[in-house]
Amino acid sequence: MKPNPNAQTTDWIVVVENGTESWMNLQAAFGKLEPKIETVHASNGTTALSYLETCLLEQETLPRLILTNLxxxxxxxxxxxxxxxQDNASFCVLPVVVLSASDDPADRQEAHRRGASYRVIPTDPGKWDDFLRSIPLRWNEGAARK
Structure with a gap:
């Protein structure tokens, strides 16, 4: 799950997604829109946290952004x-964007309460490129987690 040390990327992100189709859509769209950004996949939160903790222990660079399904x-x-x-001093500074099919206001509120932005993913796979265009722009501007 580590970023490829031979990749010619300027930055990398962690995508926490248990659905194969959503992961494939995200990976393809980022590859097309932001080819210098490497995406690293974790299928659940436990795996992602373990990976982030390993980065700290090995003094590796943390990702610039975490995209996660709720x-x-x-x-x-x-x-x-x-x-x-949010409870980890090293991880709470990382921008987090929740990407979810749910447009339930309670989901959005709970994500915001835990310091994450919240975006409802498109149901049409053809709209993923447009959907993701705003995320790297906000992150490159030093987006806060809220």
């Missing part, structure tokens, strides 16, 4: 992951 596969799993990020 339902990993359950809502509580995603909320637990967001809380763990």
């Amino acid at each position: 339902y990993l596969p359950m809502r509580e799993d995603g909320l637990r992951f967001l809380s763990a990020l």
Whole structure:
């Protein structure tokens, strides 16, 4: 799950997504829109946290951004992951964007309460490019987690 040391990337992000189709859509869109950004996949919050902790132990650069599904596969799993990020002094400074199919205001509120931005993913795969265009722009501007 580590970024490729031979890759010619300027930055990298962690994508926490348990759904194969969403991961493939994200990876393809980022590859097309931001080819210098390497995407590293984790299928759940526990794996992502373990990886981030390994980065700290090995004094490797942390990702510039974390994109995560809220339902990993359950809502509580995603909320637990967001809380763990927020509670860690090294991880709470990382920008986090929750990408979810849910437009439930309670989901958005809980993500915001845990320091993450919240975006509803498009249902049409053809709209992923447009959807993701704003995320790197906000991150390159030094987006805050809220």
